[in-house]
Amino acid sequence: MPFLTIQSAVEQGTALLEEGGVGAPRLTAEVLLGHALHSERAYLYAHARDELTELQWIHYGRYLNDRLKGKPTQYITRKQEFYGREFYVDERVLIPRPETEHLVEAALEFLRDQPQARVLDVGTGSGAIAVTLALETGRRVFASDISAAALEVASSNARKLGAEVAFFESDLAEAIAPGSIDLLVSNPPYVPGADQANMQREVRDWEPHVALFAGDSGLEIYRRLIDQALGAIRSGGHLLMELGFQSLEGVETMLASDWVDLAVTSDLAGWPRVICATRR
Ligand SMILES: C[S@@+](CC[C@H](N)C(=O)[O-])C[C@H]1O[C@@H](n2cnc3c(N)ncnc32)[C@H](O)[C@@H]1O
Known part of the structure; x- marks a missing residue:
């Protein structure tokens, strides 16, 4: 036939x-x-x-x-391009988004003349940010996630792409020695729980909820991360985070007392996407 x-x-x-x-x-x-x-x-x-x-x-x-x-195409093909490289993805990790490349750009700008800086990616997921930073700067990067399953994917991506990344399981930056990090980057979960009903089914029904939701307000992980970053980052070191929809005001308030030189970068659609702060 x-x-x-x-x-x-x-x-x-x-x-x-x-x-x-x-x-x-x-x-x-x-x-x-x-x-x-x-x-x-x-x-x-x-x-x-x-x-x-x-x-x-x-x-x-x-x-x-x-x-x-409703299964996203990337979970079917098991791949997503990020910053010009192909990452393996499956239902254990969030599919890296193009907007997150703004966070990478901002981190690379900081690292340009700081060859010794110790970098930590919190909530690494597929490893997209950590692996990219390691390969673009030729240095070793640290990366954490609370999900052991995500860390398996991230490690395999790092191995395949030849990046030197030290992965570890941790609740945010809890496992980090005080003052030991020069640059902490993170694309944390930031979707308010209440938005679940209105989300695209591809996202809501397929991507890991631990990668998406951050309490009722969407700000809960930011709050804990900023608290922990204060301990983990040395004085004068930097914190770079991706911003969720309408999270800027809340995040700025959290950074008001202990952080200086706040700077916000917008994405191509004009939304505030990355916030950078320096530890006092
Ligand atoms: C929005 S995803 C970002 C994944 C990846 N960095 C990226 O940009 O594509 C958030 C990640 O944070 C992790 N995560 C959630 N809560 C965490 C926690 N308390 N401690 C560490 N990682 C956490 C999730 O497992 C997920 O991998």
């Missing part, structure tokens, strides 16, 4: 995803088919008339079905 050509498979997949209300249906169909064929999207155009094998057809069908059930 003849199987579908690549072109018809893309068209049928696109139609199914569109009907199922999935965003960017054509792109998604192409990415999923490329995954089933172990090929890049460009291959699909060059081989549009080739027929799928039975196995490719079965895999593609399964991926489409998973996506229609």
Whole structure:
């Protein structure tokens, strides 16, 4: 029995995803088919008339079905690009977001002329921030997470990408010796629990809740992290955090008494995205 050509498979997949209300249906169909064929999207155009094998057809069908059930494309393909590198991701970790590259940029700016600075990434997840900083600066970076499962993913990403990162399980920066860190970076959980009902189902039903939610206000992890950072960071050292939607005012208030030189960077959409503070 003849199987579908690549072109018809893309068209049928696109139609199914569109009907199922999935965003960017054509792109998604192409990415999923490329995954089933172990090929890049460009291959699909060059081989549009080739027929799928039975196995490719079965895999593609399964991926489409998973996506229609809400599973994010990145958890299906098991990869996400971050700062120009490919990271393995699965349901144990948050899918790194492009906005977080602003945090990396800000950290790199600090590290440019501080070759000896000791850097800690709190809540490392897939390891995207820590691994990127280690590779971009050629130094060893420390990274913590409360989730042992996330640390397995992060360690494997560091190994695969050749980054020197010392991972450890910790509740935020609790395990850190006082005054031992020069730069603490973090993209902490910051979604208010009350927002759960209105979130995209791809996020709410698939990404780890420990990576998303931070109490009723969304500020609880910031509060504890800022408290702990005060002990962990040396005087004159820096704290860099990603900001959640409408969290700036609350975070600034928490930093008011013990931190100086507060600076905020906005993302491409104009939202305050990164806050930097210096330990008094
Ligand atoms: C928003 S995700 C960020 C993941 C990754 N750094 C990134 O930017 O893609 C927050 C991470 O913080 C971790 N986390 C949550 N609560 C924590 C805690 N109390 N101590 C340490 N890590 C925590 C989660 O497991 C998750 O990996």
